[in-house]
Amino acid sequence: xxxxxxxxxxxxxxxxxxxxxxxxxxxxxxxxxxxxxxxxxxxxxxxxxxxxxxxxxxxxxxxxxxx
Amino acid sequence: xxxxxxxxxxxxxxxxxxxxxxxxxxxxxxxxxxxxxxxxxxxxxxxxxxxxxxxxxxxxxxxxxxxxxxxxxxxxxxxxxxxxxxxxxxxxxxxxxxxxxxxxxxxxxxxxxxxxxxxxxxxxxxxxxxxxxxxxxxxxxxxxxxxxxxxxxxxxxxxxxxxxxxxxxxxxxxxxxxxxxxxxxxxxxxxxxxxxxxxxxxxxxxxxxxxxxxxxxxxxxxxxxxxxxxxxxxxxxxxxxxxxxxxxxxxxxxxxxxxxxxxxxxxxxxxxxxxxxxxxxxxxxxxxxxxxxxxxxxxxxxxxxxxxxxxxxxxxxxxxxxxxxxxxxxxxxxxxxxxxxxxxxxxxxxxxxxxxxxxxxxxxxxxxxxxxxxxxxxxxxxxxxxxxxxxxxxxxxxxxxxxxxxxxxxxxxxxxxxxxxxxxxxxxxxxxxxxxxxxxxxxxxxxxxxxxxxxxxxxxxxxxxxxxxxxxxxxxxxxxxxxxxxxxxxxxxxxxxxxxxxxxxxxxxxxxxxxxxxxxxxxxxxxxxxxxxxxxxxxxxxxxxxxxxxxxxxxxxxxxxxxxxxxxxxxxxxxxxxxxxxxxxxxxxxxxxxxxxxxxxxxxxxxxxxxxxxxxxxxxxxxxxxxxxxxxxxxxxxxxxxxxxxxxxxxxxxxxxxxxxxxxxxxxxxxxxxxxxxxxxxxxxxxxxxxxxxxxxxxxxxxxxxxxxxxxxxxxxxxxxxxxxxxxxxxxxxxxxxxxxxxxxxxxxxxxxxxxxxxxxxxxxxxxxxxxxxxxxxxxxxxxxxxxxxxxxxxxxxxxxxxxxxxxxxxxxxxxxxxxxxxxxxxxxxxxxxxxxxxxxxxxxxxxxxxxxxxxxxxxxxxxxxxxxxxxxxxxxxxxxxxxxxxxx
Numbered sequence: 001x002x003x004x005x006x007x008x009x010x011x012x013x014x015x016x017x018x019x020x021x022x023x024x025x026x027x028x029x030x031x032x033x034x035x036x037x038x039x040x041x042x043x044x045x046x047x048x049x050x051x052x053x054x055x056x057x058x059x060x061x062x063x064x065x066x067x
Numbered sequence: 068x069x070x071x072x073x074x075x076x077x078x079x080x081x082x083x084x085x086x087x088x089x090x091x092x093x094x095x096x097x098x099x100x101x102x103x104x105x106x107x108x109x110x111x112x113x114x115x116x117x118x119x120x121x122x123x124x125x126x127x128x129x130x131x132x133x134x135x136x137x138x139x140x141x142x143x144x145x146x147x148x149x150x151x152x153x154x155x156x157x158x159x160x161x162x163x164x165x166x167x168x169x170x171x172x173x174x175x176x177x178x179x180x181x182x183x184x185x186x187x188x189x190x191x192x193x194x195x196x197x198x199x200x201x202x203x204x205x206x207x208x209x210x211x212x213x214x215x216x217x218x219x220x221x222x223x224x225x226x227x228x229x230x231x232x233x234x235x236x237x238x239x240x241x242x243x244x245x246x247x248x249x250x251x252x253x254x255x256x257x258x259x260x261x262x263x264x265x266x267x268x269x270x271x272x273x274x275x276x277x278x279x280x281x282x283x284x285x286x287x288x289x290x291x292x293x294x295x296x297x298x299x300x301x302x303x304x305x306x307x308x309x310x311x312x313x314x315x316x317x318x319x320x321x322x323x324x325x326x327x328x329x330x331x332x333x334x335x336x337x338x339x340x341x342x343x344x345x346x347x348x349x350x351x352x353x354x355x356x357x358x359x360x361x362x363x364x365x366x367x368x369x370x371x372x373x374x375x376x377x378x379x380x381x382x383x384x385x386x387x388x389x390x391x392x393x394x395x396x397x398x399x400x401x402x403x404x405x406x407x408x409x410x411x412x413x414x415x416x417x418x419x420x421x422x423x424x425x426x427x428x429x430x431x432x433x434x435x436x437x438x439x440x441x442x443x444x445x446x447x448x449x450x451x452x453x454x455x456x457x458x459x460x461x462x463x464x465x466x467x468x469x470x471x472x473x474x475x476x477x478x479x480x481x482x483x484x485x486x487x488x489x490x491x492x493x494x495x496x497x498x499x500x501x502x503x504x505x506x507x508x509x510x511x512x513x514x515x516x517x518x519x520x521x522x523x524x525x526x527x528x529x530x531x532x533x534x535x536x537x538x539x540x541x542x543x544x545x546x547x548x549x550x551x552x553x554x555x556x557x558x559x560x561x562x563x564x565x566x567x568x569x570x571x572x573x574x575x576x577x578x579x580x581x582x583x584x585x586x587x588x589x590x591x592x593x594x595x596x597x598x599x600x601x602x603x604x605x606x607x608x609x610x611x612x613x614x615x616x617x618x619x620x621x622x623x624x625x626x627x628x629x630x631x632x633x634x635x636x637x638x639x640x641x642x643x644x645x646x647x648x649x650x651x652x653x654x655x656x657x658x659x660x661x662x663x664x665x666x667x668x669x670x671x672x673x674x675x676x677x678x679x680x681x682x683x684x685x686x687x688x689x690x691x692x693x694x695x696x697x698x699x700x701x702x703x704x705x706x707x708x709x710x711x712x713x714x715x716x717x718x719x720x721x722x723x724x725x726x727x728x729x730x731x732x733x734x735x736x737x738x739x740x741x742x743x744x745x746x747x748x749x750x751x752x753x754x755x756x757x758x759x760x761x762x763x764x765x766x767x768x769x770x771x772x773x774x775x776x777x778x779x780x781x782x783x784x785x786x787x788x789x790x791x792x793x794x795x796x797x798x799x800x801x802x803x804x805x806x807x808x809x810x811x812x813x814x815x816x817x818x819x820x821x822x823x824x825x826x827x828x829x830x831x832x833x834x835x836x837x838x839x840x841x842x843x844x845x846x847x848x849x850x851x852x853x854x855x856x857x858x859x860x861x862x863x864x865x866x867x868x869x870x871x872x873x874x875x876x877x878x879x880x881x882x883x884x885x886x887x888x889x890x891x892x893x894x895x896x897x898x899x900x901x902x903x904x905x906x907x908x909x910x911x912x913x914x915x916x917x918x919x920x921x922x923x924x925x926x927x928x929x930x931x932x933x934x935x936x937x938x939x940x941x942x943x944x945x946x947x948x949x950x951x952x953x954x955x956x
Contacts (some may be wrong), residue, residue: 012159018152021178031174045177051081
């Protein structure tokens, strides 16, 4: 069982890398779990995008405000 | 959705995606502090988004998704990557069972959108120097996520979305959506997150669908169902039949856009037409009386019901479609009904045409029945469109079959099978002798327009002939003739079943039957009833064809007829008739014919002599009565009377001739008398002679004219026509013509009344002359006898006294007698000549050509005309041209 899960994750990770989504393994695992749970993929994608933006904003602000 | 797990996962996601505290602490302490708040807010936002029901604009299709990803990779120029991805995807999707991803599509979708997003971000960052705001999304650039209301209404206003104000930034970029939370919905705006640009059209369609749904209170499915009910004439929940508007419309109470209303109204026209047709059928069959409808009307209703059953079939199929929706491939996940109003419009187009046709027919046939209805329907069948023609053909075959059956029965069996008065042949109960002429008539109101008039006449005559044979002739041989006709009809390819459109077959059958039956009728008339013989007998006896018989009859009957009418006994006359027959050649005629010859005494007035009331008649029974009806026999009687009178006059003149024979002795007698008396007597005698000659000339020529120009000629023509006659109608017509021509030519017709009167007065005059001449010659002979005895001197002494007295008396008598005679003779002569001239003068003015021949005969030397011209000048101008004409002829 686990083997298969790992294999699936591996495949998905490779696909994600090909597509250059920028997701790392753990995040991808979370995403996969969420889609399995039946979350709307579009909503999920939107959320991920927003969170990424938020993160970028935080980083950039912090960097810009760096003395 | 297990929300606990989901929320845990979401928290995890947020945690992972947002930068860690440590990272932020590098930059500044204040940022780190805000992280928690931001994280919390992000978490809320995420949960909110996940709870929303944003629908992806593309369908749940893994394969398509993979394809699209591959395509994107290829478009980016990374074909090898595309291949690799394909391989991976194959392996990925082959994995099934526990521990694998079920919702592969969703995962691919996420990956794809993230990839796109990343790509776009990179593109933007590459293009812009370092502006930070450009990497930020709309909400982020406003300083954070918008403030959302505390109670999260997840299922709220997502359904009712007012039209989004969206604009496309550019073709390859996202749709930017404005925040419209401030508009109509108090619960605040809802973000519609933009989709990929490929779905722009799809989203527009989706918006439109939602708009339409929002406009109408009733769903389209419900409307469609109601329209289908309306098409069967039943009121639905929303679509009802309005009496004032006379149509099915959507109920006013419901809010439905105007376009939909019009569409529904148009669709329900079929329902209205259906209602009308159904009403007609109900009225006719279930409630109506049979007499008003008749068999043809019933056949019409039956065929209407057949057409309607086709219609029902279609409606049933459509109804099945309504309940059996097929998912659409283009618009969203929501399942639409297969049958929309527009689809229904297309489906109902052809039934509309058909139903309209049926309704028009129903309207036209209201109140008609029988052949009239068939004719009206036939007029509609003259149409160019093939669909109309096919329907009408089917309908008409049914409708006309009772009619054709009736025709068949009538033509082949003579039976009128018409309880409801639908047939165009109508029968009246009449006596046997009037059967042919009045028993059956054509009722042209019931004659359908596809049966021409001539054919109808033939049909009428054929059936009439059969009935005639059966009733009047007591003949049953017609059954064979009918059987032959049936055989001939079925030989012509028609298996006894005639239908509409086979008018030629009907015509053939009718013609065949008519020919056979008519031939049979004529055969019966000629052979069994000896029509020809009877016609000839009538000519011989009533029209004085048998000269010797007439002569004998006149000799025998003459003295009796001079008595006053009321003393003449018909028995005696009948006896005299018998003896006349026996004395002449007529005795060799057949008993059957002679039996029919009778003496007839006409009703007389006071002062009539026997001559005026005597006539012969010929008794005829059925079926010859149809030809020789009462009217016809009356005409014959008229002619007989005229001829008889003419004959009498001729007879009188010849009798006078007989008395005038011993002329020489008379002349010699008076030579011995005084010269004055001699000349007077001679003059009178001569006058008498000439007058008699004139009259004789007139009468003889008239007689010859009647005999040869009129009677014989007409008879020859009649014989010819009798040969040519095809049926009894022809025969009757020929006979009528024969008789009419006789009457006209012998001056008995309507136009010759004046001439007839002249003739009658001429005849009377001639008879008076005869009496006069008889008296004259009687006296002359008496004188002669006396003078003879005086010459012989036998009884001189005995008769001296008597002689002298008588001689003196006779001498006196003679002189005065002669004078009186002379005066009378003069009077008669003058009257005669004036009448005669009048007669001659009128002849050429007559219409009938043959009378010119009469004038030619009478005046061949133009003696009278010249005399007339000398006497008067006025009428000359009138007569000049006819004389020339007769001269040239």
